Amino acid sequence: MQIEQAKPTEAATVAAVLNEAAQWIAAEGRPLWSAADIAPERIQRDTDAGSYFIARKTGEMDGEVAGVVRLDLEDAHFWPEIESGTSLYVHKLAVRRAWAGHGVPALLLDFARERARSLGRPFLRLDCVADRAPLRALYERNGFVLHSVIHKGERAFARFELPVARLAD
Template sequence: MPDLTLTTGDVDAASAVLIAAATALEARSEPLWPPATLTPERLLKHYPAASWRVAWQGGRAAACMSLQDRDLLFWPEDAPGTALYLHKLAVHPDAQGRGLSGWMLDRAVQEGREHGLAALKLDTATARPKLCALYESYGFQRVAERRVLGFDVTLYTLDLR
């Protein structure tokens, strides 16, 4: 990917990417996240500022994700220090189709390995076959399906060893 840089902690830029992506999905009748839940203030209630990674291309926020060292909601049985947990991966609509999702996943894998973690884990809506296919094509293994807070989710893991 030419001209990409990754920064940490910019929740305002992450929020802008997420809102743009969520709005575009709604316009295609494929809602994922309500845009009102993606403001910086709302995001900070669940995802610390330091967890945010933003990819910049040509001075514009192009993609984002949150990486956390614990996920008690979706992975309560996991011991601390064993995995990195990915949330809210999104690519701005203006930057889609350029492989940014894979680039972001590569960065998450790199970070997990640098910290000596055994796995990268995530959850996604079970009823989102395109998202499931994206993660599976990257190499994630489907390990479980659960109902969490009224939503059916599929849990995925990627071995980092």
């Protein structure tokens, strides 16, 4: 699997993966992202900013997109108390259904960990709706520890963090 920063011209590809995941989750009776969260103009803006990364299969099926993730340098909405420059934040991790069960989330999270390390950020942080037990278990299997649960409006969100060893100077 190869993971690279999405090019601005790949915003539609990113949006397609996010929409596929959103539709699957909604069909399961667990809607997650709002239409505004994955609106084409928002995806384009974030892709233009270099925030999205695409996981692609290498080898016989070169270039097939398996998943995407957005990595942000700041997250004042869910982590307002965290000092600027100390963390990398994982958002919008999504896997195409055809790649479910192939370890793509773990690969994307490993990539995010290495990216945080290379940026000199000592923590990788993320959040999810607090009642998503399978998602929380996925994060815990990948080394994340529950930091806290916060409330935003009517919903509770679990905040997870992972200490990232810094590169040797």
